[in-house]
Amino acid sequence: MSDHHWQAVGRLDDIPLRGARCVKMGEITIAVFRTADNRVFALEDRCPHRNGPLSQGIVHDACVTCPLHNWVISLETGLAQGADEGAVRTFPLKRDGERILIDLTRAMVMAVEE
């Protein structure tokens, strides 16, 4: 098995600015976020608080506010901000022009574990 499993999941334009789209892989959902300044991040679509779908939250700066109880999660680190504690799994992501690729190595391990 190689170290990376880069997989194209879509194009930049598929995601609204300050928004997110989901990538489904079996039981796992990965949320791909696009910030106001066109940076893209991939996180598991599951809030560390009570599994809220982060992809549905409001994106501001490099953070998303969870739609269920307003935890703020950093897209860069996956860490809950402020007094809240918890982390979301992040996935390596790279851009090839407009194309977005995600390294699925971790997701595959997760899928096997589940």
Added chain:
Amino acid sequence: MRKKLVVVGAGMASGRMLEHLFEDGTDAFDVTLFGAEPRGNYNRIMLSPVLAGEKCYEDIITHDAEWYAAHDVACRFGETVTRIDRKAKVVFSRAGETPYDKLVLATGSAPFIIPVAGRDLPGVRAFRDLDDVEAMIAAAEKPGARAVVIGGGLLGLEAAAALRSRGMEVVVLHLMGHLMERQLDPAAGYLLQKELEGRGIKVHCKAQTKAILGDGRAEAVLLEDGTVYPADLVVMAVGIRPETRIAVDAGLYVERGIVVDDQMVTSDPDILAIGECVEHERICYGLVAPLYDMAKVAAATLREKAATFRPVETATQLKVTGVNLYSAGDFADGDDREEIVLRDAAAGIYKRLVLKDNRILGAVLYGDTADGAWFFDLLKKGADISDQRDTLIFGQAYQGGGRLDSTAAVAALPDEAEICGCNGVCKGKITGAITEKGLTTLEAVRAHTKASASCGTCTGLVEQLMKLTLGDAYNPAAITPVCGCTDLGHDEVRRLIRAKRLKTIPAVMQELEWKTSCGCAKCRPALNYYLVCEWPDEYADDYQSRFVNERVHANIQKDGTYSVVPRMWGGVTSAKELRAIADVVEKFDIPMVKVTGGQRIDMLGVKKEDLPAVWAELGKAGFVSGHAYAKGLRTVKTCVGSEWCRFGTQDSTGLGIRIEKFMWGSWTPAKVKMAVSGCPRNCAEATCKDVGVICVDSGYEIHFAGAAGLDIKGTEKLGLVRTEDEALEVIVALVQMYREQARYLERIYKWAKRIGYDEIRRQVLEDKARRKEYYDRFVFSQKFAQVDPWSERATGKDRHEFEPMAELSLEAAE
């Protein structure tokens, strides 16, 4: 050259001392502040509300990086001072030596850990600092997690209540026969125990812990009597011990605490000590009020000013939301003592005063603690109460004959009555600061006087004082900023959007100097609403600034599915509609169908991908979105009215439907719910709605500003109109006035209270020209708002919302 001041411990006492030290603007010292915790000074008392989820850490920071920078304090957080060399006048820490001219020890106390087997297992925590709180919160996250709290004192019970409110199973183990035996007598302890048990907390008194069991981490607690309580988390809250280790090692005079004189100086003239680590006249303190006094005295001593610390009486309150408990002084029984007790079992009230020679020695109040400050004041003054003996226990309001209301009672307090126990602030100081410094907000009063800035239990009293002093000029919501991204309040933002003709969110943020690059989840939805309302024809709604429900036009549920509530105009439906709903439910396997409290039907548990197809099917039967998710018009409930009912005076059903059809689709600051009842029997419950109509023989009685959610409030009467047309016009004008003026998320009843009912009456009922203008503006904005969002989406709009970007199979990925 400035002298070097080293402070060890960044806790509550040292933070306060530094404030006093910098008070007069002279900076006589180069200050270095060591703190073992990896953060600066914060309000430790408030860890309980943080644990309960009522506050977050940011809320309780007392000194931030900016403050330290402004006062040139060298911060060494996360660095423990391990040794003092008194000869060389240096302290040692990980980073090496730091020299001092004056040293202040403010090391607080260490939680006492009972020496039983298993005490070192992971999962056993004290309750002392933020790390403890964070570890407890993490433990509570696990579904079904169980906690055992050892210690039924103030701290243990606050922890237990907070953990319970986070959903944990909680057992409190207490060594003594009743809870909080140091502050409470057995009767009050019993009431408290009952209250906690009512919340699902198990209390085990006379519990002697034998061991903490577990393999690699805490799993259970074993008692001497053989009882075993399973536990994922064990909280030890059995007491504290002054943290004196470095003082002992340095050869300072230490008994139970570091011994100081009245100037807070230890046995070494260059070393002072303050806070819980201190022993003064054989007493060690564990509450902040005396520690703040020490801080003040120490600051004076450092500045070579005269000041003296004197022992103080302390009063305690339990900070558990919904439990009122106050105790002060000494209330042990004794032959020379008398007591006055008041019990009202039905109201859950218990009050006990312990008297000696007609003076109050101690007070315990449970259930109703409003008079705590008053009793404590009498106690501290040693006032002779023989004259008021008969009515004393009923409290201040009963003194001097008639019963006063609570504001009058506060007004009657003498100037020297203590309002804030933590900070020892009396009434006169607060009212004085309000008038002299022109303070108008609670925050400003806190900043200037410290009143209610620590444990916060006196906030209500302080607000009453502000009300008394400022009268109507006191507006508690005066300048609360929209959010952390700006200093402007909602009203200023709205005004500026209008005045500067700002028409996009980036324009608002640019022009009004937002502090973040693209706002946050609080301000963006507010701005989006203000712009929609202000420029209905020109503004392009920013869906990415809407909360998910309004973006996808359905209500998100806890498992990420959605609910779908179609409009059922005025609560009326038909066989065709019901059939269509039944078909959709079966076709899409919708797990739950429910009749709502708003006279319509809710389909719950719809998968997000299915939403457009569900809407398409419903649309075929003529259904449109019910906006059950919107800050907008929700339902208009009706009763059967004159068409069927033997009491009906007008066609309430018809009017309700007419209003709903006229107003649906409009966005409002918060949700708007209405109802029309056909006669004063009021079957449609119109008098607890945002807007309600009661039909009467002579016309339509319009009501507004009711609430039946978080608050319950009957409506105010706006007035009577003769015709249905007029009723509609008035209601529309009222809602438009609300749309234009209210702050985002402010329901009509809150807005109306702020603006004044009479003012609203004047503008939408009496001033007919004005009414018409509001009406016309509403009608104009409806041209752009009355588009059914469901049919748009059923035909492809925002498809990206409902479809995943990609669906990968695992095999393909490999």
